[in-house]
Amino acid sequence: MVQGKQTKCLDHLRPGDTLVVYKLDRLARSQKQLIEIADRLREEDVELVSISEQLDTRTAIGKAMFGMIGVMAELERNMIRERTAAGLAAARARGRRGGRPKMNPEKIRYALSLYDAREMTISEITTETGVSKSLLYKELNKRNLKQATE
Known part of the structure; x- marks a missing residue:
């Protein structure tokens, strides 16, 4: 979940506020975290403006663009999950086991x-x-x- 300075910032927002950030990567460390923050902002009726990406969720196009970013992030997470599962299955097929070796x-x-x-x-x-x-x-x-x- 969201931690640190982001939490302090988000905790001070009220419905109707607009959160302005220079760049989205300054708001969140990962796509997953960005989606969590976006969901929180939406639930709390707070808009988001990113200066570098020229994203403004106060407009219909901005909302659509942010939705597309969320969709792409979800796609990326799903692809990573699939690749990880395939890699683990291939390793098991070769007789390898995952995890750290047990210490004596x-x-x-x-x-x-x-x-x-x-x-x-x-x-x-x-x-x-x-x-x-x-x-x-x-x-x-x-x-x-x-x-x-x-």
């Missing part, structure tokens, strides 16, 4: 014990054990949550 639980326990010993830095622990920094922190957080609930 012994390596994780060893990394945690090195962390608890406080004799090595995180970088040294990851180099020594092969456990990534993100996985080490994830396991530490899991352990801390478990201890907090006990």
Whole structure:
């Protein structure tokens, strides 16, 4: 969903307002997000004007053009979904499995014990054990949550 500065801006809009942006890519990071914002603006009776794209939803042509942008974005999402599904099916047919490889639980326990010993830095622990920094922190957080609930 929409986050950050966009949320602050959108939260201040009232029915009948017009949101003016220099360029649509300054309003949203992705086509999906742009569609979500457009839906929100429509629901809240707020118009949109983009200076660079010369798009103005206060006019019939502007509304139609913005609708076309939405249709093209949906088409792009569907094509990506289809290509992804086809790629995964082809990989499975070749005997490949998706996802990250599972980390050896012994390596994780060893990394945690090195962390608890406080004799090595995180970088040294990851180099020594092969456990990534993100996985080490994830396991530490899991352990801390478990201890907090006990």
